[in-house]
Amino acid sequence: MDNRPLEYDYTIAKWFMLTTVxxxxxxxxxxxxxxxxxxxxxVNTFAGEGLAEYTNFSRLRPLHTDAVIFGFTLSGIFxxxxxxxxxxLKVSMAESRFLMFLGKLHFWLYLLLVAAxxxxxxxxxxxxxxxxxxxxxxxxxxxxxxxxxxxxxxxLIGIRREKSLYISIWYYIATFxxxxxxxxxxxxxxxxxxxxxxxxxxxxxxxxxSGTNDALVQWWYGHNAVAFGFTVPIVAMIYYFLPKESGQxxxxxxxxxxxxxxxxxxxxxxxxxHLLFSTVPDxxxxxxxxxxxxxxxxxxxxxxxxxxxxxGEWQQVAASPLIKFMILASTFYMFSTLEGPIQAxxxxxxxxxxxxxxxxxxxxxALGWVAFMIMAALFHMAPRVFKREIYSKSLMNTQFxxxxxxxxxxxxxxxxxxxxxxxxxxxxxxxxxxAYSFIDTVxxxxxxxxxxxxxxxxxxxxxxxxxxxxxxxxxSSRRVEENELQNASPMGA
Amino acid sequence: xxxATLQAYGYFFFTGFLVVVLYSYIYHLYSSQKKGIRDYxxxxxxxxxxxITDPPIEEISKNDEIKR
Numbered sequence: 001m002d003n004r005p006l007e008y009d010y011t012i013a014k015w016f017m018l019t020t021v022x023x024x025x026x027x028x029x030x031x032x033x034x035x036x037x038x039x040x041x042x043v044n045t046f047a048g049e050g051l052a053e054y055t056n057f058s059r060l061r062p063l064h065t066d067a068v069i070f071g072f073t074l075s076g077i078f079x080x081x082x083x084x085x086x087x088x089l090k091v092s093m094a095e096s097r098f099l100m101f102l103g104k105l106h107f108w109l110y111l112l113l114v115a116a117x118x119x120x121x122x123x124x125x126x127x128x129x130x131x132x133x134x135x136x137x138x139x140x141x142x143x144x145x146x147x148x149x150x151x152x153x154x155x156l157i158g159i160r161r162e163k164s165l166y167i168s169i170w171y172y173i174a175t176f177x178x179x180x181x182x183x184x185x186x187x188x189x190x191x192x193x194x195x196x197x198x199x200x201x202x203x204x205x206x207x208x209x210s211g212t213n214d215a216l217v218q219w220w221y222g223h224n225a226v227a228f229g230f231t232v233p234i235v236a237m238i239y240y241f242l243p244k245e246s247g248q249x250x251x252x253x254x255x256x257x258x259x260x261x262x263x264x265x266x267x268x269x270x271x272x273x274h275l276l277f278s279t280v281p282d283x284x285x286x287x288x289x290x291x292x293x294x295x296x297x298x299x300x301x302x303x304x305x306x307x308x309x310x311x312g313e314w315q316q317v318a319a320s321p322l323i324k325f326m327i328l329a330s331t332f333y334m335f336s337t338l339e340g341p342i343q344a345x346x347x348x349x350x351x352x353x354x355x356x357x358x359x360x361x362x363x364x365x366a367l368g369w370v371a372f373m374i375m376a377a378l379f380h381m382a383p384r385v386f387k388r389e390i391y392s393k394s395l396m397n398t399q400f401x402x403x404x405x406x407x408x409x410x411x412x413x414x415x416x417x418x419x420x421x422x423x424x425x426x427x428x429x430x431x432x433x434x435a436y437s438f439i440d441t442v443x444x445x446x447x448x449x450x451x452x453x454x455x456x457x458x459x460x461x462x463x464x465x466x467x468x469x470x471x472x473x474x475x476s477s478r479r480v481e482e483n484e485l486q487n488a489s490p491m492g493a
Numbered sequence: 494x495x496x497a498t499l500q501a502y503g504y505f506f507f508t509g510f511l512v513v514v515l516y517s518y519i520y521h522l523y524s525s526q527k528k529g530i531r532d533y534x535x536x537x538x539x540x541x542x543x544x545i546t547d548p549p550i551e552e553i554s555k556n557d558e559i560k561r
Contacts, residue, residue, distance in 0.1 A: 005546075006545050007545060008545055087540075087543040087544075088539050088540060088543055090543065090545060090547070090549050092545060160553065161549045161552065161553060162539055162549040162550060162551065162552075162553075163549065163551040163552060163553045164536050164539065164550065164551050166536065166539040166540055167536070168540070239540070240540050243537065243540050243541060244540050244541065244543070247541070249534070249537035249538065249541060250537040250540070252534070253533045253534045253535075253536050253537050254522045254523065254526065254533045254534070257522060257533070258518065258519060258522065261515070261518065262515065265511060265515070283501070287504075
């Protein structure tokens, strides 16, 4: 045994950083293809008529959503967990061979799962439940991977030196528990082949719930996938990375605790807003609306806490592109957590439901908040795990502005498209006859679909800049000493 | 009273109960800070001083000994 001083072991964090970048590009590339397909239907056969089965909108759409949720975002969550977890618990993965083994197993099984998902979705094998498309054999594997992550998570907490769990850890625990519960219940399914005595394919299934109940469980899951995949773990990240990068203590730690418990109590009840004006009981719809509005409080509790953390230090926003990414992320968090509740109000929803405004809302949250925060996290981690400075500050700045422009084009075009669409659908003449047919709306919306596709393309260009910057950081940037890594991340010109 | 009415009452009072719990928690946080029972704000430093060589903000063993 040599007497090397103890260090944090970032092996698994590094691996997940890699999948974050790769799957981010894949997921967003598919998204951009879809956006162009919406604007120009001929793009559906961009790879030729023969491959149209694999390249059409409906085949690619779940690949886009699942790649960005379970590929990009989840990889980002795991990468940051294997980084933040060690640091705030003050214990190294290197101290436990078992935890290290679990972490590696976690990564490789996750990668296998990703491959299985990509293949099965491209082949059109799906349960047809949104964000829960995976068939039962994959679902079982997902549960195994999740449990392995959980064992690693609680294992690391078990051997910690720091008694108190930093607020980010609470959020990671909530991510683990929340998704575990949601995923299990929503994916309860009956494998038809085995129950029917050999009819159909062995991997097919039907949901264990039916009709309205199925819809309710699905949107309890669907909305909380946003909660525990797109909000809770991303809040975990910003509570660590913003204070760390800026050198400022969290403005109010008590507020962070309060916002945490507020979010936990409120979020789970809001899913009903996806089913307004449907066949679910009216009181449940009202509950969905009310809880969605209440949700503003804990969401803004965290977001304002982050902005106030920068109190007196706002010059850092101008000086550091990394801080810029995080401040924009937290601003978009505030923005989309106000927009969501507005859309959940029944009278607004009567107009907004099924329109592109909803798509706009999802993307200002996902692109502006989730992806910006994950990229900022990776930028902060890179110099620490690779022991090299960030390759290019100016490239980061360029990426920031290209992507910000992309998000703005995306959500503004979808706002206009969505509200136009909603107004046209409900317009009628004095006798109550509908004024427009569906195709009338499509031809009016086409220019906005094009703007959206341009916005998405700009965001994807930014992703390539990000990937290039990360690659150069990893391979050829200036090496840095430990004392350069205290707060603000070192960056090359 | 049918089951739906019972559910509605149950739901109403449960919501009220949660509101009380939430406000008690806020009171608890701020009063324990004020009375000096626990300094919550120091936990922010867990993120700021997180090198493996940094002393923990609250060490496990030490803290267990002085447990109230």
